[in-house]
Amino acid sequence: MAVNYGSGYAPAPAATKGSLLAGAYLDFTGTTDTTWAQQYLPELLEKESEVFGNRSISGFLSKVGAEEAMASDQVVWSEQGRLHLGYTVTVGGTGTTLTVTANSDGSTATATDHGVRAGDMMVVADADATVKCFVTAVNSTTGVITVKPYTNTQLNAAGIADQADVKAFVFGSEYVKGSVGRDSSNDPGFKSYSNNPIIIKDKFEVSGSDASAIGWVEVSGEEGQTGYLWYLKAEGDTRARFNDYLEMVCIEAEKVTNATSATQTDAEGSLKGTEGLFAAVNSRGNVSDAIDGTSDLSEFDLVLKQLDKNGAIEENMLFIDRATSLNIDDMLAAQNSYGDGGTSFGVFDNDADMALNLGFSGFRRGSYDFYKSDWKYLNDASTRGAINGISSKADPVKGVLIPAGVSSVYDQALGKNLKRPFLHVRYRASQTESRQYKTWVTGSVGATTSDLDAMEVNYLSERCLVVQGANNFVIFKGSYS
Numbered sequence: 001m002a003v004n005y006g007s008g009y010a011p012a013p014a015a016t017k018g019s020l021l022a023g024a025y026l027d028f029t030g031t032t033d034t035t036w037a038q039q040y041l042p043e044l045l046e047k048e049s050e051v052f053g054n055r056s057i058s059g060f061l062s063k064v065g066a067e068e069a070m071a072s073d074q075v076v077w078s079e080q081g082r083l084h085l086g087y088t089v090t091v092g093g094t095g096t097t098l099t100v101t102a103n104s105d106g107s108t109a110t111a112t113d114h115g116v117r118a119g120d121m122m123v124v125a126d127a128d129a130t131v132k133c134f135v136t137a138v139n140s141t142t143g144v145i146t147v148k149p150y151t152n153t154q155l156n157a158a159g160i161a162d163q164a165d166v167k168a169f170v171f172g173s174e175y176v177k178g179s180v181g182r183d184s185s186n187d188p189g190f191k192s193y194s195n196n197p198i199i200i201k202d203k204f205e206v207s208g209s210d211a212s213a214i215g216w217v218e219v220s221g222e223e224g225q226t227g228y229l230w231y232l233k234a235e236g237d238t239r240a241r242f243n244d245y246l247e248m249v250c251i252e253a254e255k256v257t258n259a260t261s262a263t264q265t266d267a268e269g270s271l272k273g274t275e276g277l278f279a280a281v282n283s284r285g286n287v288s289d290a291i292d293g294t295s296d297l298s299e300f301d302l303v304l305k306q307l308d309k310n311g312a313i314e315e316n317m318l319f320i321d322r323a324t325s326l327n328i329d330d331m332l333a334a335q336n337s338y339g340d341g342g343t344s345f346g347v348f349d350n351d352a353d354m355a356l357n358l359g360f361s362g363f364r365r366g367s368y369d370f371y372k373s374d375w376k377y378l379n380d381a382s383t384r385g386a387i388n389g390i391s392s393k394a395d396p397v398k399g400v401l402i403p404a405g406v407s408s409v410y411d412q413a414l415g416k417n418l419k420r421p422f423l424h425v426r427y428r429a430s431q432t433e434s435r436q437y438k439t440w441v442t443g444s445v446g447a448t449t450s451d452l453d454a455m456e457v458n459y460l461s462e463r464c465l466v467v468q469g470a471n472n473f474v475i476f477k478g479s480y481s
Contacts, residue, residue, distance in 0.1 A: 046218045048233075056222050056240055057377040058247040060319060061465075064402050065423035067436065074196045075426050075466060081189030085115045086169035089124070089145075091162050095154030098124070098145040101164055105309060105471075112143035115186040119175055122147060124168045129159030134174065193284075197428055197464040198274045199435075200249055204238040204457040206231040208445045211455055235457055239439075242459045246437075250425060250465035251377070254279045274464045277423070278397060284470035286310075289478030291324050291398065296331060297365070303401070303474055304366050311472040313403040315369045320399025321378035321388055324476060328372060332360050375399065401474035422469050428462040435462040 086104030091097070100114045116122070120135040124147070133147035133155070152158040160166060175181075215230045225236035253276035281287075286306050290299045307313070320328070362371045378397065379385045388396040403422055427436040438460040441447055445455035467473070 046216055048217050048219050056244055057380050058244045061247050066421050067425045069429035070426045071430050074194055076194040078192045081191055089166050089168045090164040091155055091166055095156035116145050119173045120170045121172045121174055122168050122170050126160055126166045131158040131160055195275045195464045196272055197462045199462045202242040202459040204235045206455050208453045211445050246461055251277045280467035280470050281473045281475040285473040288474050288476055291327050291476055292478055313472055315404040317402045318370050318372045319375040324398040325374055329360055398476040403472045424466050425463050426466055437461050
């Protein structure tokens with residue numbers, strides 16, 4: 001079964017470039033009964049109908065983040081690495097050597113880029129066996145680790161096969177009496193990330209004649225505009241759209257990585273782009289398809305296992321689209337063994353007249369609390385809602401999991417550790433200029449600033465998003481069922 005739009009109706013943008021809508025005027029020259037070329041006065045419903053409700057999709061970042069000023073072209077921050085030493089290794093043919101191929105979480109590591117030292121005790125494990133070993137030597141040039149199992153002559157004899165996906169981690173050290181101490185020390189890993197703000201602009205213009213022309217439609221909008229002057233409607237919609245763009249840029253934007261990309265250039269240089277939420281989580285966070293129409297809790301538990309490997313933050317927020325929200329409701333409802341088809345979940349007092357509540361706003365699984373909220377941006381037919389249902393090849397985003405609370409990072413500009421929300425927006429500002437949200441009016445309409453017979457309302461902001469601890473975030477993708 002499908003739901004189709006009726007004829008003559010579509011969720012298309014109402015705005016048109018540089019012109020007023022034809023529907024804003026009455027036709028005094030037509031010949032049909034739908035015009036005023038007749039002697040009978042029609043019933044005029046002058047109040048504009050708000051058929052799409054509140055059309056704004058912003059508000060997401062205000063719930064989960066904060067805004068801070070910056071006075072530079074770039075924001076740089078560092079994040080702590082893992083405390084313990086764990087790696088993916090390849091077992092040598094002799095069964096006594098290990099070569100590091102990656103970090104335990106899959107991130108890049110070279111053969112010499114590890115902190116294992118002679119005297120360490122290690123756990124080496126694959127799908128067939130787990131062996132405790134002692135590190136006898138580490139080659140300072142190649143990084144190859146030589147080990148001896150505590151219970152066998154070599155790893156192969158203990159059941160560890162020669163392969164490249166063996167896991168290993170250090171769990172301590174052992175020395176004999178009177179021995180010399182460590183021959184080297186381990187320094188903490190340093191991970192530095194950066195983002196740059198971009199300039200966002202918009203403009204509204206109306207001539208002096210149109211600004212003084214009254215209409216028969218009483219307009220209203222998200223910015224509080226009301227009255228019979230159509231330019232109030234147009235300026236308010238431009239402002240509301242710009243406000244949404246400020247958030248959408250921080251969600252969707254990507255940095256320019258291809259030098260031959262068709263980007264605008266001028267005397268000041270070429271466009272750089274900026275790293276938005278989706279780009280940051282795709283590159284530094286977790287991507288999951290665990291929630292679809294066939295999901296059960298065992299699949300959702302895969303998300304929990306990934307959270308366990310990272311920060312294990314107890315409280316998390318799920319901002320998801322409608323289809324995913326219903327899938328989660330169905331997944332949780334299936335856990336109810338009381339009632340036909342699992343429809344008697346919710347808070348009930350055995351009241352036959354109580355409306356059936358088929359939704360969940362939050363749940364707890366393992367040691368984690370999840371608070372679920374529909375994200376209008378993923379549902380709206382003029383934004384992500386227009387592409388999310390196409391196919392998995394369209395890279396649909398079904399939702400994001402965002403940790404609650406704050407993270408501790410080292411701020412390069414201030415030179416000290418600070419606690420900040422995992423998500424926060426940085427905008428350009430100094431003592432003389434704030435570019436958080438600028439708006440100014442030029443022309444001769446209203447406040448006269450020039451001889452232009454028009455009013456120009458300009459909007460500008462310069463900002464970027466900082467995603468700290470992206471390893472604690474999850475972005476949900478995959479096909480729809």
